[in-house]
Amino acid sequence: MATKxxxxxxxxxxxxxxxxxxxxxxxxxxxxxxxxxxxxxxVLLATFVDDALDRQPLADLTQLAATYxxxxxxxxxxxxxxxxxxxxxGWGVSNDLRFASTQHLLTLDTDYFAETSQGALxxxxxxxxxxxxxxxxxxxxxxxxxxxxxxxxxxVLFQRSGFAGLMMAALVVVIVTFMAATRSLAVSAxxxxxxxxxxxxxxIEERVAAIDDIRANGAGGYVMQRxxxxxxRYYKKAVASWIKRSFIWVGSIGIFSAGxxxxxxxxxxxxxxxSITVGTVxxxxxxxxxxxxxxxxxxxxxxxxxxxxxxxxxxKELMETSPTVERVGSSDLPEGALSLDVDKVSFAYEEDxxxxxxxxxxxxxxxxxxxxxxxxxxxxxxLTKLTARFFDPTEGTVSIGGIPLxxxxxxxLRTKVAxxxxxxxxxxxxVRQNVTIFDSSVPDDLVESSVRAVGLxxxxxxxxxxxxxxxxxxxxxxxxGEAQLLAFARAYLRDPxxxxxxxxxxxxxxxxxxxxxxxxxxxxxxRTTIIIAHRLDTVRSADEILILDDGAIVEHGDRHVLANSDxxxxxxxxxxxxxxxxxxxxxx
Numbered sequence: 001m002a003t004k005x006x007x008x009x010x011x012x013x014x015x016x017x018x019x020x021x022x023x024x025x026x027x028x029x030x031x032x033x034x035x036x037x038x039x040x041x042x043v044l045l046a047t048f049v050d051d052a053l054d055r056q057p058l059a060d061l062t063q064l065a066a067t068y069x070x071x072x073x074x075x076x077x078x079x080x081x082x083x084x085x086x087x088x089x090g091w092g093v094s095n096d097l098r099f100a101s102t103q104h105l106l107t108l109d110t111d112y113f114a115e116t117s118q119g120a121l122x123x124x125x126x127x128x129x130x131x132x133x134x135x136x137x138x139x140x141x142x143x144x145x146x147x148x149x150x151x152x153x154x155x156v157l158f159q160r161s162g163f164a165g166l167m168m169a170a171l172v173v174v175i176v177t178f179m180a181a182t183r184s185l186a187v188s189a190x191x192x193x194x195x196x197x198x199x200x201x202x203x204i205e206e207r208v209a210a211i212d213d214i215r216a217n218g219a220g221g222y223v224m225q226r227x228x229x230x231x232x233r234y235y236k237k238a239v240a241s242w243i244k245r246s247f248i249w250v251g252s253i254g255i256f257s258a259g260x261x262x263x264x265x266x267x268x269x270x271x272x273x274x275s276i277t278v279g280t281v282x283x284x285x286x287x288x289x290x291x292x293x294x295x296x297x298x299x300x301x302x303x304x305x306x307x308x309x310x311x312x313x314x315x316k317e318l319m320e321t322s323p324t325v326e327r328v329g330s331s332d333l334p335e336g337a338l339s340l341d342v343d344k345v346s347f348a349y350e351e352d353x354x355x356x357x358x359x360x361x362x363x364x365x366x367x368x369x370x371x372x373x374x375x376x377x378x379x380x381x382x383l384t385k386l387t388a389r390f391f392d393p394t395e396g397t398v399s400i401g402g403i404p405l406x407x408x409x410x411x412x413l414r415t416k417v418a419x420x421x422x423x424x425x426x427x428x429x430x431v432r433q434n435v436t437i438f439d440s441s442v443p444d445d446l447v448e449s450s451v452r453a454v455g456l457x458x459x460x461x462x463x464x465x466x467x468x469x470x471x472x473x474x475x476x477x478x479x480x481g482e483a484q485l486l487a488f489a490r491a492y493l494r495d496p497x498x499x500x501x502x503x504x505x506x507x508x509x510x511x512x513x514x515x516x517x518x519x520x521x522x523x524x525x526x527r528t529t530i531i532i533a534h535r536l537d538t539v540r541s542a543d544e545i546l547i548l549d550d551g552a553i554v555e556h557g558d559r560h561v562l563a564n565s566d567x568x569x570x571x572x573x574x575x576x577x578x579x580x581x582x583x584x585x586x587x588x
Contacts, residue, residue: 013132013312020089027085031141035148037071042286050279079145086141093128093509096235101125101318108323110390122205123198128314152285161276164284167266171259174289178251196234203230236382260288325392329369329408333416337366337528338401338497340387345396347382356382358551359396364544366401366497369529371539373560373572374548380532383548386502387530388419400498410486418491422503424483431460432467435489444492450493454485454519484516488523498528504538513537536576545569 002255017024048064048447091158102125113121154515158165189279207214214223252529342362348355357379372380385391386398389405397407400417426434435450436442447467451460463469471478483506491499501524504516520531521541533539545562547554547569555568562569 013093013097016093017089019096020092021083023089023092023368027089027141028080030078030082030085031145032148034075034082035152037075037078038145038290039149039152039156039539041068041075042283042290044071045286046277046279046283048279049282050277055416082141082145083461090132094132097129097132097315098125099525101129101315102322103513104319107327108321109325112321112323120198120202123201123317127197127201128312132312132315149290153291157284157287160280160283161270164267164270164276164280168284168287169262171262174256175252175259196230196237196337200230200234203227240406248501255395256288256291260285262290273386276283314316317441318423325389326406327410328368329406329410329413331403331407331409332412333403333408333497335399336497337526338416339366339399340364340498340528340530341397341399341402342383342387343397343399345383345393345398347394356412356551357393358549359532360548360553361396362553364528364530366528367526369524369541369543370531371542371545372530372532372548373534373536373539373545373569374554378548380548381502384419384502384530384532387498388417388500389413393531415494417498417500418494418496419500420484420487420491420502420504424480426471426478426483426485426486428470428472430465430468431463432470434486435467435493437490450489451486453492453522454488455515455522456482456485456489481516485519488516488519492523496527499524499530501529501531503532503534516542536573 018518044064044067048068050062051064052063093415105121105125107173151416154169157168203226214220264281265282267276267284270276271278271281320370340362341364342360342452345357345360346355347357360379362383372383382391386393387400389398389408400408400413403412427438429438431451432444432447434448444467448460451467462465488504501520504520517538524531531539531542539545539559542559544557545559546556555562557567559569563573564570
């Protein structure tokens with residue numbers, strides 16, 4: 001059963017239009033004056049025809065001709081200015097929408113980005129909103145000027161001949177009725193077309209990101225085989241959308257052409273009867289030509305309107321997507337090392353409802369360094385994500401510094417809790433911009449001291465412009481170890497009270513691991529720390545060890561005590577020393 005389509009609503013645009021109400025009013029002024037001039041020019045021409053047939057003085061005809069030329073040039077000038085102002089409004093609104101959409105995306109949960117491809121997000125933030133800008137730049141100006149022109153034409157013709165006015169009104173009603181009836185015909189096709197376009201963006205982005213793996217495995221042919229069906233679907237949707245849009249355009253032009261013939265025939269008949277002058281017949285024909293251009297422009301731009309209608313709906317859907325983690329807290333975390341209390345926490349991801357953590361309780365005093373161990377899928381990353389409040393627990397409470405996370409402000413949480421992932425992302429920019437995440441307010445000396453504090457002093461001295469040296473896209477030219485240390489510098493710069501390190505040495509060689517270990521010591525000194533690790537060497541300086549398996553705590557205690565007792569941790573050390581340790585079998 002087909003679902004009822006939600007009507008197109010423009011409330012998402014209203015706040016951004018209000019910000020530019022002066023510019024909108026000015027554009028409207030130039031549209032009204034320009035339309036008035038466009039309405040007056042044919043009247044001047046009709047008057048000239050009638051006066052010439054009546055053999056009026058040459059001086060009067062010359063004056064009419066001069067006025068006609070001036071008004072014609074002025075009409076084009078006002079049209080140009082109104083189009084310029086419409087473009088200013090359109091791109092200003094679209095930039096606001098692009099900014100608001102991106103800002104809203106940053107508030108959404110991690111699972112939203114896991115379920116939505118990056119290409120689809122780019123299409124929504126850029127492609128959809130660009131289509132909206134095009135409508136404001138051209139379509140809106142054409143619609144407003146066309147409405148003014150229609151009303152003016154009716155008024156002028158009714159003044160000269162009621163019958164001619166009624167005939168023109170009937171013709172326009174037919175055209176407008178046809179356009180209204182077919183307005184939404186291609187919207188669904190346009191939505192599907194943009195949806196497939198987003199899929200193409202996502203496909204290309206994911207394959208480009210994995211280009212090394214594709215080349216190494218000789219998978220180019222496989223990628224193209226997958227790409228071909230997607231392009232075929234896009235072709236089919238694009239053709240279907242184009243056919244529907246063309247039907248609207250051809251139908252409108254056909255009706256208009258028939259109307260022009262009727263207007264000339266009726267005008268000639270009325271002139272022969274003496275009901276109207278020859279100039280009025282010429283006026284009717286000129287008005288038909290005047291209507292032809294805006295109606296043709298409007299029908300041609302209906303394709304852009306349909307794309308923008310789809311874009312508006314998709315933008316509205318995006319803006320109405322709410323994060324499950326509500327940012328309502330207002331409390332600030334205290335300075336210094338922070339305690340952590342996980343009280344009877346359970347968690348299940350919504351998509352599969354599988355319980356990842358089950359009634360977990362952990363308490364860390366301020367300044368404690370915790371080594372978090374366990375096999376893949378045991379709940380380690382989930383526990384740290386709850387600690388950073390990427391998610392909220394299904395049950396239970398997580399508190400930092402004695403304050404429940406639901407009461408902590410987002411700014412304080414992101415400042416005082418540093419989360420360094422194993423998949424470090426570097427941006428196209430300078431070393432400084434990558435460490436500060438493009439915060440220009442941080443002094444250079446603090447940035448440099450942070451980079452040196454994590455062990456990158458020699459590397460920094462070897463750069464041609466120091467912290468102002470550019471880094472390539474995606475960190476090209478920077479080794480994985482250097483990238484990891486730059487991520488440490490980011491955390492060090494913020495001076496957090498709680499540091500979470502997710503397998504910090506998983507991607508580096510033994511020599512670099514020694515450098516990372518030294519950097520970890522400096523980064524975590526005087527701070528509460530959670531280190532997720534698969535290699536036991538990574539947690540050899542931890543104060544406490546916590547082992548998770550199947551979402552439950554297997555073991556938690558002082559590292560020295562556990563290492564010298566009959567414990568799971570001790571058996572892991574023994575197995576690692578003999579080379580027989582496996583990720584499974586954590587329970588005794």
